[in-house]
Amino acid sequence: MEPIRVALAGAGNCAWSFSQFTALAQANPEARLPGLMSHTVGGYRLADVTVVAAFDVDAAKVGLPLAEAFAAPAISATAFTALGTDRDAPVLPAPVLDGLEGPLGAVVRPAAAARDATPEHVAKALVEYDVDVLVIALPTGSSRAIRMFANAALAAGVAVVNCTPEELARDAGLRRRFAEAGVVLLGDDLRSHFGATTLHTALIELLLSRGVVLSDTYQLNVGGNTDFLNLADARRSASKFASKANALRAAGMADVDGVAGPTGYIGHLADTKVCFASIKATSVLGSGIEIDVKLTVEDSPNAAGVIANAVRVGKTATDRGLSGVLDDVTALLFKSPPHGLPETEARAAFLGFAS
Ligand SMILES: NC(=O)c1ccc[n+]([C@@H]2O[C@H](COP(=O)([O-])OP(=O)(O)OC[C@H]3O[C@@H](n4cnc5c(N)ncnc54)[C@H](O)[C@@H]3O)[C@@H](O)[C@H]2O)c1
Incomplete structure (x- = not known):
């Protein structure tokens, strides 16, 4: 099959892990790679994806x-492997807008070329590089910059994968514009491959399936990469808290006292993310159940597994003449799609689409 040509908006930790994942697949196209939920999506292997x-x-x-x-x-994500055919893809300047507001401004120095870059340059580059799918992996809270990339992709007719919790797919106006233009829009906020939200919602669904009544829950997350540094600023993390609440609601949690979100930056953790989740519930005869779990993962590879599915969904949907937001498929890939589904239903819908 023709390769899927991907551009990355934000060459950060998620982008780095995703690029390594594609390199690994390109080196051995038929291998069943750990963590890849579906070897093919719409006939595309991960080896068919190339970052241009x-x-x-x-x-x-x-x-x-x-x-x-x-x-x-x-960059703090682990280097597991060297890049393959994508190693020479250029990193182009983009308008900074609100991308480096908050704590990131102290650790990232903007390039001179970025000061001169315009949204028109971005749209033109997407056409010149013949991009099929744009993966938006900008810092959370940079809503103006993220929206700029969405509009540039729309102008260029390029499908979008929104890894961030800023609302693109949940924005009814934007959704309509993508649908009318015949362009695919997938989002919002990646649901990590095996992360805090996946574990937390799985436990909630399990308890609810047993007729247990939830009373309260929390999910606290700490980490040491630039995503956590950025999210340590409450002005930047509001959309992440809202997105995680949407995910818990989609799992069936209603009228429960719950908090879930990023709760601290600990520099020495680097790309390690630690989640502490607690759930209290009432069972038979009013007996109590308490669950306290700690989950430790590498944050960015966890995102790479889902981006690997999302870009292939974006291209497959385009091939099939679909456009706008794909409600059933996105529920597995994102925490905060317009219409969330419990994991079991979301997984069945995704696998049905992929086959
Ligand atoms: N497991 C995960 O890591 C995970 C899961 C779900 C969602 N996300 C979301 O994905 C996004 C990216 O996460 P990350 O860990 O890769 O972050 P990161 O901080 O490593 O990377 C962000 C990149 O964006 C760049 N950037 C800033 N402003 C820009 C602009 N205007 N134009 C182009 N680039 C710009 C930064 O320089 C940096 O390279 C975040 O919104 C995060 O919340 C990550």
């Missing part, structure tokens, strides 16, 4: 080939 360009604003990345940009100081 990236956009960033960091002076340590802009103007460099991808392989060198991912050695920048802001």
Whole structure:
């Protein structure tokens, strides 16, 4: 099959892990890679995905080939493998807008070229590089920059995967514009492959399936990458808390006292993310159930597994003449799609689409 040509908006930790995942697949196209939920989606293997360009604003990345940009100081995700055919894809400048507001401004120096970049440059580059799918992996809270990328993709007729919790797919106006233009829009906020939300919602669904009544719950997350640094600022993390609440509601949690979100930056954890989740519930004869779990994962590879599915869904949907938001398929891939589903239903819908 023709390769799926992907551009990355934000050459950060998620982008780095995703690029490594595609490199691993390209090196051995028929291998069943750990963590890849579906070897093919619409006939596309992960080996059929290639990164052709990236956009960033960091002076340590802009103007460099991808392989060198991912050695920048802001990258903390583990290097498991070297990049393959994508290593020479260029990192192009993008308008900074609100991308580096908050704590990130202290650790990332914007490239001079980013100051001159315009949304028109971004749309033009998407056409020039013949991009099929744009993966938006910008810092949470940078709603203006994220929306700029969505509009540039729309102008260029390029499908969008919104990894961030900023509302694109949940925005009815934007959804309609993508549908009318015949362009696919997938989002919002990646549901990590095996992360805090996946575990938390699975436990909630299990308890509810046993007729147990939930009383209260929390999910606290700490980490040490730039995503957690950024999210330590309450002005940047509001959309992440809202997105996680949407995920718990889709799992069936209603009228329950619950809090879930990023709760601290601990630099030495780097790309390690630690989640503490607690659930209290009432069972037979009013007897109590308490669950307290700790989950430790590497944050960015967890995102890569889902991006690997989402880009293939984006291209397959385009091939099939679909456009706008795909309600059933997105429920497995994102925490906060317009219409969430419990995991079991979401997984069946995704596998049905993929086959
Ligand atoms: N497991 C996960 O890591 C995970 C899961 C779900 C959602 N997400 C979301 O994915 C997004 C990306 O996460 P990350 O860990 O890769 O973050 P990151 O901080 O490693 O990367 C963000 C990148 O965006 C760049 N950037 C900032 N402003 C820009 C602009 N205007 N134009 C282009 N690039 C710009 C930064 O320089 C940086 O390279 C975040 O919104 C995060 O919440 C991540």
